Amino acid sequence: MERTASCRERPSVTECFDCLTDAYRCFLMGSCPSQDAADVAGVIFSGVCGLVPGENRECAPAEDCHENSWELTCISVTLVEKMTCLISQSQPPEVTAYCAEILGVLFQDMDLISQLVRQFQTEDQIISHLAAKSVSTCVVYHLHKSxxxxxxxxxxxxxxxxxxxxxxxxxxxxxxxxxxxxxxxxxxxxxxxxxxxxxxxxxxxxxxxxxxxxxxxxxxxxxxxxxxxxxxxxxxxxxxxxxxxxxxxxxxxxxxxxxxxxxxxxxxxxxxxxxxxxxxxxxxxxxxxxxxxxxxxxxxxxxxxxxxxxxxxxxxxxxxxxxxxxxxxxxxxxxxxxxxxVESASFFGGTRLVQGDEGQKPDSVILRAVSLLLLKSMELHIQTTGTTAGADSAIDVYGYLERLWGFLRRCSVQLMEVTHLCCWVSLLFGEQDDDMMEAAKASLSIFLHHRLCSGLDDFTVLEAACASGCNPHCHFMLLLQSVSFDHSILLDFLISTETCFLEYFVRYLKYLRADWQGFTAACERVSTSDYKESLTCPCDVDMSALTYKGEPDQVELSSCVQPTGVIPPMERIGVVAGLRLVEYDSSDESNPEDIVISEDEPAASLYEKRGCTALDVKQETSGQPVFTGQQQCESFDSAGSLSEPNSTLERRTEGLSLPVLQSKQKPCTNMAPLSGQVTRETLARAVLCLSELREVVTRLQTKKLFPYNPSSLLKLLGQVENFSHQSHLSQFNK
Structure with missing residues (x-):
């Protein structure tokens, strides 16, 4: 009789489940359940430990010992985690006090942590994982509290x-x-x-x-x-x-x-x-x-x-x-x-087939990881050994690059067909800007190390660099091509903390000061490679195949005209020229701080020293009105906007339309003399892009909208313009 009475006093699985469900719903609505805190704590403890102890198992219906018991354990463990989180959040005082009372009973009087930890070893993976989640929340709570x-x-x-x-x-x-x-x-x-x-x-x-x-x-x-x-x-x-x-x-x-x-x-x-x-x-x-x-x-x-x-x-x-x-x-x-x-690339639908007879696209995640692991290891090795190792060290460095290139060619049909090895960085990392900048920065370090250790002249060093795919001039020119020489995208990179572009850009500009001829040669190499590739298309190019993107100077041919090894303009970015990678929402000015770009200081650390972020430069870079709530922010006038005068656009497009238009009128064999013009045009577009970048950064600095002190960067950009001007004058005098 006593056993029967005790069975009637014990709540059923359904009653326990209803009690905990009601408590959970009340917590979600920010209110307290009607049940007493001690009663809820008792139900939770029974659910965590297992509803029906061994000596009372015969009193429970069969269904209570299986699925319902499992569900009760799950909701009991989950409710403990929920209450622990509520205490740490901003909740109504009565809800916080109610949860604290329940948890006090569970942890202090009933030693619930021991019961939860026991659930780690259960064979049911769901209950084991829920117990681990609940215990983790409780451990963090007690670490913060005591x-x-x-x-x-x-x-x-x-x-x-x-x-x-x-x-x-x-x-x-x-x-x-x-x-x-x-x-x-x-x-x-x-x-x-x-x-x-x-x-x-x-x-x-x-x-x-x-x-x-x-x-x-x-x-x-x-x-x-x-x-x-x-x-x-x-x-x-x-x-x-x-x-x-x-x-x-x-x-x-x-x-x-x-x-x-x-x-x-x-x-x-x-x-x-x-x-x-x-x-x-x-x-x-x-x-x-x-x-x-x-x-x-x-x-x-x-x-x-x-x-x-x-x-x-x-x-x-x-x-x-x-x-x-x-x-x-x-x-x-x-x-x-x-x-x-390296297996085939996969996505949520399975493996993606490449058109044609190329088979399946390789897993680019693995290819990028292997490449960066080796490039950064080489960079770290260089930083450790310095320049004291002599020519042998430089030879070893390029030996590693040859092994890497052999691996990439073995795994990727696309990379196997590349003739200009410097294109591999853009081809492999084009979908990941952060990885691409890391690879470019590491390649620059490797090149500079070889330049110092080899004792060779600059021309021979650059030729060897191109043969190994790490000519920094080519990498930079291919980067400019991939963004269609759009200075606003470079600005987005400069003010973003997601890549190491600032550190890479400053270091490259410092090298560019000392090797303007190498930069000019890279422009010729890249543009000539593109130009020769365009000659492989049929001579009767249909002008309707031309695609205009954004500005008049950004003219694309159809896919048959795109050069192998060079990413089509804006294809990697996925937006047309004139659009920003970052859409800025406000232009609130912030106080300037003296933050100087350092070669040894990561770009991310510069932003920690300053409250100004990328959100502070919307109006200055776009020249468009911004609406915030009910307020309309006036756009800058023509003097402060980035809209280009007609003369600038004409200067940017001058000479570009000529070879394109002549492709309809002349045989392909007659286009060869235009390669020099294409080279000069590529160089002019690169210099103009850097010049426009310097101008906009200067305006932002004047208005105290740039997130750090760009004085060193502006000085380097100004020196690049001077080199360009002097080179132009020397060519004119000849």
């Missing part, structure tokens, strides 16, 4: 890292620690991050030694052993996510803990994983982790940019980056590139 790490959660994770095989328990611990670390990184809690990671330093090192041993043969054997487990792919991916979070934490909290350096320490094992893993997505994840590590961009997908750009360097930063670069270069020498697998 700066203490939950001992139960810490003990469970340490135990799993030291001894657990791949499975749901280890997965939950890896995901939970990664989530806690990500939230702390976003909030930039340096002291808390250091304290948290100190508790896991030794166990994480042991975990990585198990999954990523030092010896190459051991890594291969380890990957084979893990394949026997159905969970190993998930576990390994979660480990890679944790390694990225750990590496990102070192950028804002330079505690110098070993666990923050695991990506660099085990870089050789990660490269071996790329070679020997049976799963392509595992190879890709490991390769992208190494790419972000060498670019110092770990966590860029989920962390706030200003948090990770503090410029903080921990004690072992230099040695770790050198270790990573040397590991990559040693692997390349050992033919690592030959073992890198």
């Amino acid at each position: 700066a203490t790490v939950s001992p139960v959660w810490q003990q469970k994770c340490v135990q799993a890292f030291n001894s657990s095989p791949p499975g749901t328990e280890l997965d939950a611990c890896l995901w939970s620690l990664t989530e806690v670390l990500k939230r702390l990184i976003k909030a930039a809690h340096q002291e808390i991050i250091g304290k948290l990671l100190a508790a896991f330093d030794s166990s994480l090192s042991a975990l990585c030694s198990k999954f990523l041993p030092d010896e190459r043969k051991e890594v291969a054997k380890c990957l084979v052993d893990f394949t026997s487990s159905k969970h190993w792919e998930t576990t390994f991916c979660l480990l890679l996510d944790l390694l990225e979070a750990l590496t990102a934490s070192s950028l804002i909290c330079g505690a110098g803990l070993k666990c923050q350096r695991l990506t660099h320490i085990h870089s050789s094992a990660l490269l071996t994983t790329v070679s020997f893993s049976s799963e392509y997505f595992i190879k890709k994840r490991a390769l992208l982790l190494l790419k972000r590590a060498v670019l110092q961009k770990t966590g860029e997908d989920w962390a706030l940019g200003e948090v990770l750009s503090t410029g903080l360097k921990y004690e072992y930063f230099g040695s770790d980056m050198n270790m990573l670069s040397q590991t990559v270069l040693s692997a390349v020498v050992a033919n690592w590139l030959q073992s890198v697998q």
